[in-house]
Amino acid sequence: MRDHGKDTRGWLNVVGLGPGAEAMITPEVSAVLAEATDVVGYVPYVERIPPRPGLTRHGSDNREEIRRAEQALRMAADGRRVVIVSSGDPGVFAMGAAVFEAVESGEPAWRELDIRVMPGISAMLAASARLGAPLGHDFCCINLSDNLKTRALIEKRLRLAAEADFAMAFYNPRSRARPDGFARALDVLRETCGPQRLIMFARAVSTPEESLRVTTLADATPDMADMRTLVIVGSSLTRRIARNGAPWVYTPRSTPGAAP
Amino acid sequence: MRDHGKDTRGWLNVVGLGPGAEAMITPEVSAVLAEATDVVGYVPYVERIPPRPGLTRHGSDNREEIRRAEQALRMAADGRRVVIVSSGDPGVFAMGAAVFEAVESGEPAWRELDIRVMPGISAMLAASARLGAPLGHDFCCINLSDNLKTRALIEKRLRLAAEADFAMAFYNPRSRARPDGFARALDVLRETCGPQRLIMFARAVSTPEESLRVTTLADATPDMADMRTLVIVGSSLTRRIARNGAPWVYTPRSTPGAAP
CATH class of the missing domain: 3.40.1010.10 (Tetrapyrrole methylase, N-terminal domain)
Structure with missing residues (x-):
């Protein structure tokens, strides 16, 4: 220094x-x-x-x-x-x-x-830590705000990220100024990743208002996120470990077909 | 706690x-x-x-x-x-x-x-901070090691990430056990992103052995990375600010066509 x-x-x-x-x-x-x-x-x-x-x-x-x-x-x-x-x-x-x-x-x-x-x-790494290790394999990080880019570009990136089978972290999912953008993003994700894909909402992590929710794209609704929420969508391999209390979520380090 | x-x-x-x-x-x-x-x-x-x-x-x-x-x-x-x-x-x-x-x-x-x-x-955020703000827009993070996934999957993700125009952070670019994997990754990146795309090598960030290098894909060679190196490739919009000493590198927050 x-x-x-x-x-x-x-x-x-x-x-x-x-x-x-x-x-x-x-x-x-x-x-x-x-x-x-x-x-x-x-x-x-x-x-x-x-x-x-x-x-x-x-x-x-x-x-x-x-x-x-x-x-x-x-x-x-x-x-x-x-x-x-x-x-x-x-x-x-x-x-x-x-x-x-x-x-x-x-x-x-x-x-x-x-x-x-x-x-x-970062909010993404703090949220991931609270949930387990959902970003434990290749992932991407996308700002869902359309203040500084077009919705067409956001949608293109969501589709390519799904095709790459990245886990995804989303910043700025929702604001009062653009209430329908996140609903559209959820539609694109359901279409590309299927309804059973895991999605996590981590709000105000590490503050007294912290809340966590783990669900599937089938059950996710736009009102689960606000501007204090970091959203993570798992890859196709992301898993939930049931236990007493909140489940752990993690993405395994290996993918099928890898050398032993 | x-x-x-x-x-x-x-x-x-x-x-x-x-x-x-x-x-x-x-x-x-x-x-x-x-x-x-x-x-x-x-x-x-x-x-x-x-x-x-x-x-x-x-x-x-x-x-x-x-x-x-x-x-x-x-x-x-x-x-x-x-x-x-x-x-x-x-x-x-x-x-x-x-x-x-x-x-x-x-x-x-x-x-x-x-x-x-x-x-x-994370190494990726520490490296980004030293270089300026190359991950200041949407980005992805890929482990280039083929210990736990196939090379075909790595290459697929590189191509999709390039098409999405993500900035990219790469972990484990190179090891003695697989010397040619990073050379292949550089070839794929040159083909998909073009030779003028910025690439950064951040080695041992925040330690006494720290070194930083900013160059282009045209001039990048595999030996610029080892297992202590975090590699960042810019998006098509990533810019270099010339100055006395090391340049700053950043990715602007806006993309063309965004609403003002």
Whole structure:
């Protein structure tokens, strides 16, 4: 790690806070938060950082990613120690890509800033851990929001992922602004994967509101997901282990036909 | 979290140690390691846990996953506090799936054991963070090892992933036992993605031996990867930002044709 103590220039760290629990924030992220002068992010994530003297918290609305990234870059260029906070991991449908979009289209001097990305526990891996190991074999990760891509592309990817027999993790399955997109995704999945395929809904993992549900595509309904839900669909080999309490779900490491 | 202090029954935690740096181990993982009586895992991962009185470290060889899982389950059933350690995240091509395979095929009583999985910083997300944000849009994650699946299936998945225009993260690209598999994968990728597609090699991320390389499929050679290398191939939209020092690489959040 850089020696912050001797560094009088500004810097920008783009960090992941994990899915919610304090105990899932890595020590390297806690360390830069302790040295920051400014924390920037979507309001509910910024509010996860306790106020302290010398720290300014800049909360902004959702869908303001580029403006937020530019604000952070300007402050770092002005010599401030800036942390952009994302939930989960900053590189997975979060502020990482937005920051580099802003760097590429922004002031040439921004390219030479001290910018670092620090990974976090992604919602997908936290959800998978709570359920067992449903992503234990090849998988894909798709953002179901059609804010930034067409529905045709989402549907194409779902069909190809099913053909590849990937397990699938879905971010942003459902919002009030587009209530029917997830219903359509479930239709495509039922058609391509069959009604008995396992589907899992992991909501607000590691927070007091956590809830988990394991069912099949036949029984899945759009209202089982909201914007705090991470959805996982198993591959054709994903299995459920019955037990007292919630079942375990896992995808075996081997596929049929593999050498012994 | 369970109250370990009052719990006299055994338990099993399957945890991720992250890619190598101590500062990327989550506090919840450090906490269970401090309470464990036994740590089980592949030798180099077990050696990351410092010895202490009251802790027995059980290192085993690679490819011994099921036997190792059964050993851990037996000890937990005997009332011991057991941690299985994986590098990265336990749910991504690591011990998570092996443990549940052993549970399903093992003693019925094992299903009622206190088993928990604790996520870690996966190699893929750590590598992505070091490079910028190459997994900032839809992506897939494929284990290139043909130990547990056929080469035909690997090649099929590579072709479908290319058609879906996913960014791709590859685990286990290359080993001495199968030197030509990665060469074949590069051929398939060149054919499906074209020679100018970006490819990144991230070796031993967050350790003193860390090295990063950003190049194109045209210039990629099999010897750029070994078993400690995480390989990322960009989507058709993945971009490189030139600057003094290593370039940033990111995949934009939007695709062409998306609503503004």
